[in-house]
Amino acid sequence: DGGITQSPKYLFRKEGQNVTLSCEQNLNHDAMYWYRQDPGQGLRLIYYSQIVNDFQKGDIAEGYSVSREKKESFPLTVTSAQKNPTAFYLCASKNRDTTFDRPLGYTFGSGTRLTVV
């Protein structure tokens, strides 16, 4: 079955450490996204990529970095510059409606819960 695989499911980060969250999709979607989910808040966009070797900052990109070397993969690095990284991180992808040019819904992965220790 096609889908998005995020790993690991749980991740613990020490102070001053960089960590990388993995996101792989086999849906052949061009666009991929990283969201952060905190209790009581709506999902917030960190980075997105519409095509290989290109990505754009979202609303809360500070302290994060991404790469898009392959269509299937969009890893997120949480750097030591991110002061409050404890959150639930969601990777998503979506296709493009080329017939009507209407936005389509996301397919989300199962998430990575990052905790600072």
Place this chain on the structure above:
Amino acid sequence: EDQVTQSPEALRLQEGESSSLNCSYTVSGLRGLFWYRQDPGKGPEFLFTLYSAGEEKEKERLKATLTKKESFLHITAPKPEDSATYLCAVQGLRGYQKVTFGTGTKLQVIP
């Protein structure tokens, strides 16, 4: 700035007791309104997209409707397995990839 407000924050229903969840929005030209279901510790699961006022979509016990100011997710004769958090999101004309999410309604269906 686009905004999405969902109400109520939490809803407790008896099995079989129908109800509706509300999503009020302000957006600079609606391109699409989305409903998702999220189980605890999981990623959201796509349910519906609505594109214009008057549009309706159904899936099993769920029916989504859209007006120019709000959307409703109607749940008919809910079952315990419908318990989840339901998220609403909008995409407007400003910023091609900008999707604004609400904070969700947590639904609990009691047997």
